[in-house]
Amino acid sequence: MTELDNPQKKAENKSNYSKDIEEVTSEIYRNLTDIVGKDRVSESNLDRLLYSHDLAPLPKEMSLLFKTFPDIVVKPRNATDVSGIMKYAVENNIPVTPRGGASWTFGGSVPALGGIILDLGSMQEILEINKENLFVTVEPGVNWKYLYDTLLSKGFLIGAYPSSAPGATVGGWVNTGGVGIGSYKYGGIDRLIRSLEVVLSDGTIITTGCKNVLNNSSGYNLTDLFVGSEGTLGVITKVTLKIFPAPQEIRPTSFVFPDLEKAGEAIHALTRTNITPYHIAFLDGTHFDLLRELGKNAPKIGAIVDIIFSGDSSIIDIHEKNTKEIMAKYDGKKTIKEFADFEWTERFFESKARRLGPGLIVGECFCPVSKIVDMIKGSQDVLKKLKMKGAVVGYIADQNTASFMTYAISNEQKIIKNMASLALVKKLTDEAFKVGGRPGGFGLYFSGNLKKIHGKGVLVMDDIKSTFDPHYIMNPGKLIENTTRFGIPIPGFAMSIGMNVLAILKRIMPADKIEKKKYGKK
């Protein structure tokens, strides 16, 4: 019997090896391991490092302001585990930050005050697919693309999913109040949830809805309270979503426009008809220019609008014909099918240009569809004024709302320039406010905007927060108040002044250039 063949011996070897590196454990570690077991808790510096960030790269200096390093990472298995952890956290006044896929850019899952990271990304099971009454119950860590693919293979369609579906989790999207691909037809996540199982800060497990039927009746709508709560009210441990019979066909189409403004006009016209495509997305020609710089085979065009239809083929035929006529009025020309299909497969991969920096800054905001052309012009101006290379891209969330995901390339290795580039997000947000829109999220950095949008409503939100979480341990420092690690809140105007200073700095600095490198074709 060889060593490679002998599992037992191997296991022994392994445990000896890990014993060498095991450190002295803390009291919190011992208490948490009592709840979830040893292999689901870690307080090693390595693990803490990896749970201290999300998509947005933060310089180490930022940790002086916020305690982004968690003290300990826990992977619960179910609601009972979470309940036990919450009880322990309340007793000892330890902040708890729930975390899903950490694929957001606003720092929602990054601790502001250290404490426990509750990694729900590891709860990845689809618990029930109910074919009779059309709903699915999943754990919060289930990946959206996996859920979409699994359901489609069984003849069902998930209504909407995020444009970062391969990285995002169901729980995360609920907590950020997501809209995305498919929302034009089926609405955002709030319209798709039947029920949530939530663990409150004192460890109580509640169910917010009724999984078999809809929620519309008297009684406070608890489900909607948790949608977009950024984990500040409770920990979602189960999500029941309604599902739809899979359509006969999902047909992507693409239209080329001379420029993005024309495309915006065409989109506006389309959304004023009764044609309801599954998804509408728009991309500036500069997006494809950047792809070409990466060595990819991308067309030289003004702008692209991707319109995806779903449903019965015969009905799609009619809708497609009518759409083509509308697009033609604004000089939109239909592309070949292969291009549209390729665009559809690339729908999750809009940030490839990051490699050119290396670095990427995304400014997510919403604007009224009626003002889409103004917003396009405004966003392009911002990019020009800040001397940044990027592209205006986005999609239509519903008939009123356009979601902009404008991005620009930055260089993470140049700290000051990179910090200054963050001004892009603030400036795009300003543009959105100008046309009656709003920013895409708040998270760690933009909570100041909350008051700007909701006014005195924020006080009510504060009351709700203190009812659900009287000890302020649920993802503290987010949303309601932007608190630094020293307990001093950052007022919205201070953040705003800071950001404006960065913007001025960025405008003074030389324009961003992309180093010419040879990129292999792929």
Added chain:
Amino acid sequence: MEKNRKEIAKNTNQKEARPNLVKNKPPHLDDIYACLQCGYCNSVCPIYRETGWESLTPRGKVYLLRHLISKNSIIDKVLGKKIADILTSRGKISLEEAMIKIYTCTLCSRCETICHVDIDFHEYWEQIRKWMVENGIKPPPNTIDMYNNIANEGYKNPFMEPVSKRDEWYRDEYKLPEKADIVYFIGCMSSYHEYQILLSTLKVFTSAGLNFTTLGTDEMCCGAINTMTGQWDNFKKIAENNVRQIKKRGATKVITGCPACYRAIKKYHKFVDFNFELFHTTQIAAILIKKGRLKFTKKFDEKNQPIIYHDPCELGRVMEYESKGIFETPRYILNNIPSINKVLEFPNNRMDSICCGGGGGLRAVNYNLTTDITQRKIDEAIELGASTIVSACPNCKAQFSDAIEIKKEKMKDSKEKFKMKVMDVIDVVAKCI
């Protein structure tokens, strides 16, 4: 480098100087910085599916590397690294722990299929391991043992098996010529553990009348383990030995049934000159079938059907990234055996095939984890109604066999009956001729 290794071994008890990873920049630096941290790779990573730890995902590992090679930031310079670390509640990262994380990976390269910024992960992980070992960080102990066993003249294989045992399965039964146009490079896994593959291959080749021979006891481990575990310093010697032995037999073609051997032998080009052609056994078997040189006289057992084909990562996806993957050839063979009614497919197949769990030297680092991955795959096969899992890689076969045994053990007391067979494509062919 060999010297370096010895020195490190000598000084194990003394406090070692921390390698300067900031100065000795790793390969693929562009990729480390290009990573978006979008986490798409997590969704396809078989290790993440089982463990759920961020540190065991491609995203986490890239972030870790980025941290290890990053220069001191402004506050480090102003306040000093120690104070800055205390203020930001950070701490020193154990390089040994980092090493285990980096080595907890099957090198299946499925992350490359979904990478947002097109990182060449099939090369990346091997190169990073090599870079870390070269910087004097010790790889996990079991991989060092395997390295030493391969270097040991008495073994020449990673499993500590004696050289003399290498050809004992076929030495007496098959009298192979000393010189031949074709050399069948068996590989350690088939020579010592999955010897059924070796016997099947010999049977198929003989019945087709091929003029071939093997390297017998002169065969040395192909070195795949060395390339996977970052311990390259012995690789040149291995390459030279095997090429010399092949040349000695006057062969112009080399056939191997092991995708790991196939890839390792391809890498010999960087170290030695040779001009023989390299084939995988499935390629040869397909040609033999096409030419009508194999007569299928026996029937494949009905009760072992339907069969399901599993794409080995190294034969399919990884090879596709390197040059051209072998996806259709094994399927062609299976579909052309008259008594096989149907070849089922896993929902994730070809480029998207999920690793069996046994790749990348992970069996030596975390055996239990590998069988967990395999059991998920076996469950998938059961759900699809398959009775036999067919692969084209001895390592996959060993991995599936192990996991089936473990599953049987687990289900010993349950009422449900569980039956699953594992075969190599060449086993199936041999059974039917």
